[in-house]
Amino acid sequence: MSQRPSLSRRQLLSGHVRSDAIRPPGTSTMLLSSACTGCGLCVERCPTGIIVIDGGLPRLEFRNGECTFCSECAQVCPEPVFTLSSARTIPYVATIGGECLAVRDVACQSCRDGCPEDAIRFRPRIGGPFLPSINADRCSGCGACVASCPVDAVEMESHSPEGLHA
Known part of the structure; x- marks a missing residue:
């Protein structure tokens, strides 16, 4: 060790x-x-x-x-660093940046397809592909959408009140 x-x-x-x-x-x-x-x-x-x-x-x-x-x-882990051994969320929520293909008028819904919590929806818009929308209450912070985005447009932001990972 x-x-x-x-x-x-x-x-x-x-x-x-x-x-x-x-x-x-x-x-x-x-x-x-x-x-x-x-x-x-x-x-x-x-x-x-x-x-x-x-x-x-x-x-x-x-x-x-x-x-x-x-x-x-x-x-x-042999050390006392985990306070919740059965945590089911991470206090972060996905955010979609301007590099998103859908924002740039290219049809893509990879982040939605990768999300196991169904926290990403695509809303219709006139004259272009649907735009992503994150439901922060459904997002578990698992990061599946980050891994599935082909242009690295998805990032995670702190979702806890103090901005700390507790």
């Missing part, structure tokens, strides 16, 4: 550790920075391959795939 990364509050706040990184469900940057050893067991166990180690801490890379909320990362 590797040594715990020595991360001070100053390093965290100064950007040496990405506090905006999306963490595995049921944990947070603060919990991870205080107890994660960076051993990588969560990376090895993740069935969709979306957990990567960044700055000594795990984060989710949705361009690799989606989170299925299987809790494998929480089950394999």
Whole structure:
């Protein structure tokens, strides 16, 4: 097992550790920075391959795939960093950027097709393809839409009141 990364509050706040990184469900940057050893067991166990180690801490890379909320990362972790081993949401919501093919008058609904929560709808418009609309209440933050977008137009934004991943 590797040594715990020595991360001070100053390093965290100064950007040496990405506090905006999306963490595995049921944990947070603060919990991870205080107890994660960076051993990588969560990376090895993740069935969709979306957990990567960044700055000594795990984060989710949705361009690799989606989170299925299987809790494998929480089950394999030897440290007390997961407060909810059965978390079913990540406090982030999908947003569609201007690079979206539908916004640029090209028919595409890949994000909707990839969404297991049916949180993305396409609304008709005159003179062009339908436009995507996100239902934030239905979005689980799983990232399936990010992985399915052919032009990387989908991003995840914090959906928690304080903007923190809790």
